[in-house]
Amino acid sequence: MTPRNLLFTATSALALACAGGAQAETFRLGTNGDLYGLDPHSMTDSFTVSFLNHVYEALVRYDADLKIEPALATSWEQIDETTVRYTLREGIKFHDGQDFSAEDVVASVKRAAHEDSPIRGNIAGLVDAKMVDEMTVDLMLDGPNPLLNNFLTNVLIFDSGWLEEHDALDPIDAQKGEEGYTTSNANGTGPFRFESRTPDAQTVLTVNNDWWDEPQHNLTRIELNPINSDATRVAAMLSGELDMIFPSPLQDAKRIESTDGMHVLEAPGLRAIMMGINMSDKSNNPNQEGNPLQKVEVRQALVHAISYDLLRDKIMRGKSRNLGGLVAPQVPGFDESVDAIPAYDPELAKKMLADAGYPEGFSLNMNCPNDRYVNDAAICQALAAMFARVGVKADLTAETKAIHFERARANETDMFMLGWATLPMLDGYSVLSAMLHTPGGQMGTWNPGGYSNPEVDRLTQAVATELDAEKRHEMMVEAFRIADDEVAWLPLHAQPLSWAARDAVKIPQTADDKPRLWLARIE
DSSP: OOSOSOOOOOOOOTHHHHHTTOOOOEEEEEESSOOSOSOTTSOOOHHHHHHHTTTOOOSEEEOTTSOEEESSEEEEEEEETTEEEEEEOTTOBOTTSOBOOHHHHHHHHHHHHSTTOTTGGGGTTEEEEEEEETTEEEEEESSOOTTHHHHHTTOOOOOHHHHHHTTOSSOOOGGGTOOOHHHHOOOOOSSEEEEEEETTTEEEEEEOTTOSSOOOOOOSEEEEEEOOOHHHHHHHHHTTSOSEEESOOGGGHHHHHTSTTEEEEEEOOSOEEEEEEOOSSSOSSTTOOSOGGGSHHHHHHHHHTOOHHHIIIIISTTOSEEOSSSSOTTSTTOOTTTTOOOOOOHHHHHHHHHHTTOTTOEEEEEEEESSSSTTHHHHHHHHHHHHHHTTEEEEEEEEOHHHHHHHHHTTOSSEEEEEEOOTTTTSTHHHIIIIISOSBTTBOTTOTTOOOOHHHHHHHHHHHHOOOHHHHHHHHHHHHHHHHHTTSSEEEEEOOEEEEEETTEEOOOOTTOOOOGGGOEEO
């Protein structure tokens, strides 16, 4: 959940080191928010999980071209319709020196799929995980799963003995405020080791010289520095205190580009920015009786109150792409007919509200993060002004992402902002299963507003096991069309990738907006 597709490219802080002739191997990254903690199973925040990929690893991973490649597993095969066997990489050790084996995979997969796990939707359909031998694991599913490896890129592997030693075999939910040993300690197999962390100040990683893979980076140390203020983050980079900032504020692009030795990286992103909607019986606004948002006619009216072009041109500096649907064009399940942008028509919106029984409008609570997405608080301020024009009073609260998503998941607001890049699946099923399916079990884990449609549920379940790509696409499009007609969510735009870095920093910028610093070099 960050303006992300998360990757960056760095900028300078090593000015002093370089001036002294020292090789620049410390990567100083400035971000607009901090990690939720060090447990990659404890939250669905894509920035946190992507950063923890430097410490922990999965059985498979995406390469710089977003293609699946082996990681802790060297190969896999379909044993039967519901069983996939993974052969594990030998000779790998965790950072504390313990050997990696099938026992660790079984414990980690079961932990991720636990009923209390926030990421259980990433491994929906898992029935069991069993050791075949020390270096072989079978994953048993409840049916064919065309996206199993896509899911597994986000299921990072712990040392089972380490988890047991520290009473951490069961998952925690960081976005509910839960903490445990794994919140502030880490022990993975990845290219960097955890060294230290001061929440909201700095997290430090150091290179793992015993990493199994051949390093393409030349980094010895990574320093993550959360800096909430855009102006302060840009100033820190321009003054040489940072090597890269992520994200880079769109309004500062020209100033950064004009600074000697620095540049901005921009590209289309996967992340769809949208507003979630409370559809329960009761409004969270104390001044409002009932809940007008339960009526589809009211939700449709709000769509016509939004000037998509104004949001794009003024708030996003022309860098975003207007979205009428819930997935970006690069994501399987996208369809242009579903993505049609609704007409901006405040007078029509007012008439629709009157016809729905609210000629004088109504009140709602709107919550937005101020440190998660590109111009997130500014977007919500603009939306509140647009809604006011048609008589809807949105009481806006801008807050840090930790508070925001805790409120959102508890359905304590009437409208909230969410960004969804369909990660780790890179497939429309991500939205269908997590955000549109009726909540229950491993489904609907990000559907706090309570949207429910039996046909969308049926199509989602069919998509989950359909191996024919064309049939899967048709079913996803139909489910998205139903959700769009009912305004299950309020889509706004596809967020642009925006990083800024020192020219000496070389790193690939991928559409998933994730930082793969094991591919970065400072030259």
